[in-house]
Amino acid sequence: MTDTWSVAGRTFTSRLIVGTGKYKDFEQNAAAVAASGAEIVTVAVRRVNVSDPAAPMLTDYIDPKKITYLPNTAGCFNADDAIRTLRLAREAGGWDLVKLEVLGEAKTLYPNMRETLEATEVLAKEGFLPMVYCVDDPIAAKQLEDAGAVAVMPLGAPIGSGLGIQNRVTIRLIVEGASVPVLVDAGVGTASDAAVAMELGCDGVLMNTAIAEAKDPIRMARAMRQAVEAGRDAYLAGRMGLRKYADPSSPLAGLI
Amino acid sequence: MAIKIMLNGEQRQVREGSVADLVASLGLDVKKVAVERNRVIVPRSTLAEVALAEGDALEIVHFVGGGC
Numbered sequence: 001m002t003d004t005w006s007v008a009g010r011t012f013t014s015r016l017i018v019g020t021g022k023y024k025d026f027e028q029n030a031a032a033v034a035a036s037g038a039e040i041v042t043v044a045v046r047r048v049n050v051s052d053p054a055a056p057m058l059t060d061y062i063d064p065k066k067i068t069y070l071p072n073t074a075g076c077f078n079a080d081d082a083i084r085t086l087r088l089a090r091e092a093g094g095w096d097l098v099k100l101e102v103l104g105e106a107k108t109l110y111p112n113m114r115e116t117l118e119a120t121e122v123l124a125k126e127g128f129l130p131m132v133y134c135v136d137d138p139i140a141a142k143q144l145e146d147a148g149a150v151a152v153m154p155l156g157a158p159i160g161s162g163l164g165i166q167n168r169v170t171i172r173l174i175v176e177g178a179s180v181p182v183l184v185d186a187g188v189g190t191a192s193d194a195a196v197a198m199e200l201g202c203d204g205v206l207m208n209t210a211i212a213e214a215k216d217p218i219r220m221a222r223a224m225r226q227a228v229e230a231g232r233d234a235y236l237a238g239r240m241g242l243r244k245y246a247d248p249s250s251p252l253a254g255l256i
Numbered sequence: 257m258a259i260k261i262m263l264n265g266e267q268r269q270v271r272e273g274s275v276a277d278l279v280a281s282l283g284l285d286v287k288k289v290a291v292e293r294n295r296v297i298v299p300r301s302t303l304a305e306v307a308l309a310e311g312d313a314l315e316i317v318h319f320v321g322g323g324c
Contacts, residue, residue: 019323
């Protein structure tokens, strides 16, 4: 049986969501998305360059009919800007599954949870299906869920830091308490970090910089796909228990 | 007649007409952009019916690469 996951009634096979920022060019970006196997990409909403309307667009390289575009509010520092951005995104793309993030400060890009919660409530009332970037706090995650978040996306470490999952305990607590999908968003630096997120029972992982800033982004995209699959399999397989001391794998009986 | 509007944060002189006329005059594909006029979304289906007025503030956006 294929292992799938669903968010707001939409079902996906790939548990890896990738960003589309920081790439050398659109070709490299599209190749990395293909290598990652991702079915969802995050995109930003920005003013069109009215002085160069013929400039190439993301949609020319990554087909929104084949890959789900997840509009993201990266760069928004208050609820109002984030809500406006997503209303525009819904009009531009015609879908209501969105990723909300309301940032608190440029230095850490930590979420401002008060504004995030407020924006989640407004968006849910307007019929949006918000997947929400949040702190790795099980109480905050629950509050977002109650406010209408269709998925919670705790950070593993600051956005773009590549530090890996800093607090496995809180990520696991969120997974155990949530009745919506949990995806680690931000902080993954290399393949083992993605595997850790999946071994903790997360439904998926979102990353951008770890792939885009690798020396070979396409190879790293493939590594991330494999790591997410391996971590998921390990989680489903159920890992062995931990012991303090050694336990030999070969039988003791019949020793010469 | 020309009117003054704010377009993506910059003041611009444009010809009187609808929002759809403006989008077309900029050479943009109406299917790939979204328009906000005075902080209110202009649905794509009504772009041709909404007339521009002096002092309007318009935002025309599209999707670009972005991550977290």
